[in-house]
Amino acid sequence: MPDFTETFALDSKMFKDDNGLRETGDGYMICRPRIARTGIQIYQGAEVGRPDLKTVRVYRPESEVFSADAMSSLAHKPVTVEHPSEPVTAKNWRKYAVGRLDDEIVRDGEFIRVPLILMDAEAIEVVKGGKSQLSVGYSAQLQWADGVTKDGEKYDVTQTAIRANHVAITHTARGGPKLRMGDNDEHQRRKTMATRTIQVDGISVEMEERDVQVVERRIANLQAEVASAQAALATAQTTAQNDVATARTETANAKAEVQTKLAEIATLQKQLGDAKLTPAALDKMVSDRVATVQRAKSIIGDALIVEGKTDADMRRQVVSAKMGDTAKDWSDDMINASFNTLAVLPDSGGGHNGLTHVINVMRNNDSSGLDPRAKAYSEYDENIQNRWKTAGRQKA
Numbered sequence: 001m002p003d004f005t006e007t008f009a010l011d012s013k014m015f016k017d018d019n020g021l022r023e024t025g026d027g028y029m030i031c032r033p034r035i036a037r038t039g040i041q042i043y044q045g046a047e048v049g050r051p052d053l054k055t056v057r058v059y060r061p062e063s064e065v066f067s068a069d070a071m072s073s074l075a076h077k078p079v080t081v082e083h084p085s086e087p088v089t090a091k092n093w094r095k096y097a098v099g100r101l102d103d104e105i106v107r108d109g110e111f112i113r114v115p116l117i118l119m120d121a122e123a124i125e126v127v128k129g130g131k132s133q134l135s136v137g138y139s140a141q142l143q144w145a146d147g148v149t150k151d152g153e154k155y156d157v158t159q160t161a162i163r164a165n166h167v168a169i170t171h172t173a174r175g176g177p178k179l180r181m182g183d184n185d186e187h188q189r190r191k192t193m194a195t196r197t198i199q200v201d202g203i204s205v206e207m208e209e210r211d212v213q214v215v216e217r218r219i220a221n222l223q224a225e226v227a228s229a230q231a232a233l234a235t236a237q238t239t240a241q242n243d244v245a246t247a248r249t250e251t252a253n254a255k256a257e258v259q260t261k262l263a264e265i266a267t268l269q270k271q272l273g274d275a276k277l278t279p280a281a282l283d284k285m286v287s288d289r290v291a292t293v294q295r296a297k298s299i300i301g302d303a304l305i306v307e308g309k310t311d312a313d314m315r316r317q318v319v320s321a322k323m324g325d326t327a328k329d330w331s332d333d334m335i336n337a338s339f340n341t342l343a344v345l346p347d348s349g350g351g352h353n354g355l356t357h358v359i360n361v362m363r364n365n366d367s368s369g370l371d372p373r374a375k376a377y378s379e380y381d382e383n384i385q386n387r388w389k390t391a392g393r394q395k396a
Contacts (some may be wrong), residue, residue: 003187003283013282020182021127021182021276022388023052023124023263023331027121028117028118028119028124028322029099029117029118029124029127029181030115030116030117031115031116031181031182032113032114032115032116032297033113033114033116033134033179033180033181033182034108034111034112034113034134034178034179034180035074035101035111035112035113035114035116035134035136035167035179035234036065036074036111036112036136036175036179037060037065037110037111037112037175037176037178037179038060038061038062038065038066038110039055039059039060039110039149039153040058040059040060040149040153041058041059041060041153041174041175042055042056042058042174043055043056043058043174044056046303048142048157049142053156055156056154056156057147057153057154057155057157058142058155058156058158058159058264059147059155059157059158059159060108060158060159060162061158061159064158064159064160064161064162065112065162066107066112067162068163069163070161070162070163070164071105071107071112072103072105072139073162073164074105074112074114074136074164074167075101075102075103075105075114076100076101076102076103077099077100077101077164077165077166077167078093078097078098078099078100078101078166079098079099079101079116079117079118079123079166079167079168079169080096080097080098080137080166080167080168080169081098081099081126081131081168081169082122082139082168082169082170083135083137083166083170083272084096084166084168087137087165087166088137088165088166096166097166098118098119098120098123098169099116099118099119099120099123100115100116100117100119100168101114101115101116102114102115102116102117111178111179114329116134116167116181117164123169126169127169127181131169131170131171132169132174132181132182133169133170133171133172133177133179133180133181134168134170134173134181134182135167135170135173135174135175135179135181136164136166136167136168136178137164137165137166137167137168137190138162138163138165139162139163139165140159140160140161140162141159141160142157142158142159143157143158143160144156144157145157160280165226169181171284171286172279172283172286176279185372190309191232200325204258208326215272218268219265219268219269222261222264222265222268223265224260225257225261226258226265229254229257229258229261230254230258231278232250232254232256232257233251233255233258234252236250236253236254237251288311289311292311292314292315293314295339295343296315296317296318296339296343298343299318299321299322299342299343300317300318300321300322303317303321304317304318305317312332312335315335315336315339316335318339318342318343319335319338319339319342323338340363
């Protein structure tokens with residue numbers, strides 16, 4: 001009889017904790033992740049049948065999330081990459097499923113854990129590439145009534161009768177970043193841009209590393225200036241014993257300087273607090289990067305290098321590829337303008353975009369008004385060529 005004993009081979013690039021990602025000898029990926037939680041989650045009004053509302057606070061109480069029926073409904077459910085447009089059933093399982101859940105479903109504090117196995121090579125590469133958060137696709141009944149949780153959080157509606165259909169691998173889970181494959185997955189910590197979390201008056205603020213350094217340096221300088229101003233204040237107060245009138249003036253000036261610096265520090269600290277990276281801001285960052293990648297690939301295709309590159313790096317790649325040495329010394333603003341132009345101009349067929357067509361029309365002296373794009377480009381070129389005559393003012 002053949003031996004079906006499974007051999008587990010740990011990937012050295014992954015953390016090897018009990019709940020982390022592991023690979024089997026057959027190349028499958030297994031883990032025991034958190035996939036759902038209790039508490040309040042934010043939905044768009046249209047997602048819960050209320051298009052009249054912009055957002056809805058949906059409460060998932062422990063009694064529903066951890067009910068026997070809700071938890072058992074997760075057993076053996078398929079795993080997909082992103083949520084499909086329809087429920088996963090036996091009829092479309094081959095189309096959507098890339099793995100499955102096991103039936104050892106347990107509660108872990110406010111979370112649900114369940115063994116998960118990925119069996120599709122492309123899906124495994126997606127997870128290794130950084131998309132590793134998990135979102136349960138399910139059906140539920142909604143009880144519309146305002147309420148407040150025991151922690152004092154307000155909600156608009158309560159979910160009941162929760163029944164799972166599938167678990168989707170996604171960039172951003174509605175339940176938060178703790179719902180992901182591998183509790184300590186290093187890919188989850190890799191961000192689009194270098195960031196650092198600093199403490200300001202007990203508040204954790206996450207900012208780009210460059211901005212953090214600028215703010216920290218400014219705060220340090222202000223604190224030094226405050227110390228200097230306070231020393232000047234002390235000196236002025238001592239001098240007041242000999243020259244009351246002069247001391248009063250110096251004291252007032254020193255106090256004003258101290259108050260000004262303190263106000264600047266308070267303003268910066270408030271700005272730091274306001275700059276805290278929220279889930280909505282993270283969603284926007286991800287959306288903006290995806291949009292940049294798509295626009296860049298639509299222009300130079302697979303020649304685009306994405307990994308380890310900022311959005312600005314990718315835009316410069318596109319402009320350099322199209323403009324050559326002409327763009328070698330261009331500023332970021334010039335690069336952005338050129339990239340936006342390249343991305344907006346439509347493809348007119350035959351491998352040439354709208355700009356190429358305009359140039360060809362101009363070469364054939366067809367700018368007499370028959371082609372509006374050629375005419376506009378001709379006027380723009382004439383304006384640029386004669387700008388020096390008008391001291392930089394654009395021709396009316």
